Amino acid sequence: MTAAVDGQAGTTSRPRAAAWVAAVLAPVLIAVLVCDAVITLILEVLYLPLYVGSTAVPIAALLAAPVNVALVWAAATVTNRVIVLFLPIGAWLVAFLAAASRGPGGDVPLRSDLPTLLLFLCGTVPALLYMYVIANRRNSSARR
Template identity: 65%
Template sequence: MTAAVDDSAATTRAPGVRARMGKWFTAAVNGIPGPVIIAVLMLDAVIALILEVLYLPLYIGAVALPITALLAGPVNLALVWAVATVNTRLSVLFLPVGAWLAAFLIAASRGPGGDYPLRSDLPTLLLFLCGAVVPLVYMFMVANQSKHPAQKK
């Protein structure tokens, strides 16, 4: 007894080698409910902030190097972009940034031992500006882009 195999799907290629990453991400998470993906991305934002706060006072020799502050912008932008592949409403796009900001406020407040994980200094300000402003500017641009571009005359 032999089984028939349909090879027509195996011989067709994906449309274009230069497929956008958004299509790959959407295909990879196909079948997982959107709210689960958004919740995981919000958790990723909190974990990213924890790592950024831990490595913020990094020194190389005697020079302070707040590299995690500079990485906070692209990381949060990637989280917002990943949420945009699931849902494009601005209130939903803000969820990972909101989770990051809530964790930032918790890290800036006094801990149980009276210590502050985030100090009042320039690297903390740089972390806040890069981590919050970059994704918010992206969301502003998404909100204000025209759905129907003006036709040229």
């Protein structure tokens, strides 16, 4: 006696479980990306005044662009909402403003100079442009 096994029997529970796991892990991933944005800004501020010989080389400012675009890309893998895509960059901006302001001892980690401006522009403009592209790509596909 043989029993026929239906190949479709367990398929309805697997997508539900995957959707549940994705729904639970998405906020965790966004929180990790927000913390990662603050950590990367701290490292960028520490390495911003890097000198090679007597020449200032703001390599940290140039690395801020791909790192922040990668943070937005990682957030886009779990959400479609533009405001959630902005959370890592928003955390980066808040940490940037905190580093640019005067601390309790009167120290300022970020000075008012060209490398700081370059860090700000490289950290925000490419990531915001990438968010703009993602938002428009999703809006154009929703209209079709």
